[in-house]
Amino acid sequence: MFFLDKIFGTYGVELSRRRFIRWVVFSGLTIFSPSPVFAAIRDCMTPDRFLSLYNPNTKEALDTIYWSNGNYVRKALSDISHIMRDRRTGEIKPIDTRLLDVLHAIGMQLKTQEPFHIMSGYRSPQTNALLRKCGKAAAGNSFHMQGKAVDMCLPGCGLSSLRRVSINLRSGGVGYYPRSGFVHVDVGPVRYWSEL
Numbered sequence: 671m672f673f674l675d676k677i678f679g680t681y682g683v684e685l686s687r688r689r690f691i692r693w694v695v696f697s698g699l700t701i702f703s704p705s706p707v708f709a710a711i712r713d714c715m716t717p718d719r720f721l722s723l724y725n726p727n728t729k730e731a732l733d734t735i736y737w738s739n740g741n742y743v744r745k746a747l748s749d750i751s752h753i754m755r756d757r758r759t760g761e762i763k764p765i766d767t768r769l770l771d772v773l774h775a776i777g778m779q780l781k782t783q784e785p786f787h788i789m790s791g792y793r794s795p796q797t798n799a800l801l802r803k804c805g806k807a808a809a810g811n812s813f814h815m816q817g818k819a820v821d822m823c824l825p826g827c828g829l830s831s832l833r834r835v836s837i838n839l840r841s842g843g844v845g846y847y848p849r850s851g852f853v854h855v856d857v858g859p860v861r862y863w864s865e866l
Contacts, residue, residue: 719774721750722785727757731785737774742767754791754820758800763792763817768857772841773820776855779835780827789852790814790821813843819856821847829853837862 719737724730732753736746750770755762773786793801793814813819824832829846832853836844845854847865 719771721770721773721777722783723750723753723788724785725753725757725788725791727789728753733785736767736770751792751817754788754817756792756794756797758797759794761792761794763794765791766816766818766857768841769818769820769855772836772839772855772857773822775839775841776824776832776835779838780824780831782824782827784825784827786820786822786824788820788822791819792817813856813858818858819843819854821852821854823852 718735720733720735723732730753732749734743734746734749736743736750747764747767747770751762751765754765777786791814793812795815798812798815814821822832823829829848829851833844833846836853836855840860842855842857843859843861843863845863845865847854849865
C-alpha cells in the first residue's frame with residue numbers, strides 16, 4: 671500500500687486504502703461472475719416499482735410500491751393478490767411477480783399514472799370451468815389459474831395501444847379482446863391471438 675501513500679499523501683491514506691481494497695474485491699467479483707454482480711448493482715440503483723390497480727368488479731383500488739431497494743415488498747404483494755383474487759369464490763393465490771413487472775413496464779412505456787382496471791386476475795379452477803361451460807374464451811389450462819395472467823384495460827389508453835406495447839415487451843402471451851374491452855397478458859410462452 672506504499673504507492674497509495676505516494677499518491678494520496680498521509681492525509682486520508684487509511685480511507686484511500688479501504689476504498690482501494692473495496693475496489694479490488696469488487697473487481698475480482700466481476701471477473702468471476704459479471705452477470706449476477708451487475709444485475710445486483712442494477713437492482714439496487716433502479717427506482718421503486720409502483721402499481722396502481724382498480725378492480726371494477728369489487729370497486730377496490732390499490733396504489734402500492736411493490737418493489738423497493740432491490741426486493742419485492744411482501745405486504746404489497748399480499749395486497750395485490752387480494753385485489754386480483756377470484757371474485758366469484760373469494761379465493762386468493764399469489765400473483766406471479768413477473769406479471770407485476772410486466773404491468774409496471776407497460777405503465778412505464780405508456781407514461782401513465784392511471785390505474786390498470788383488472789377484469790380478471792387469479793381464477794380458481796372452479797371459476798375457469800364455469801366460464802368454459804358458459805362458452806367464454808377460457809383455456810382449459812389457463813394461466814389465470816396459476817396467478818400468471820391478467821385481463822385488463824387502461825383508462826385513457828386505447829386497447830390497440832395497450833396491445834402493441836404488451837406485444838413489444840415479448841414477455842409472454844397477449845390476447846386482444848376489443849369487443850369484450852380488455853387485453854389479456856400472461857407470463858407464459860410468447861404468443862399472440864385476437865378475439866374471433
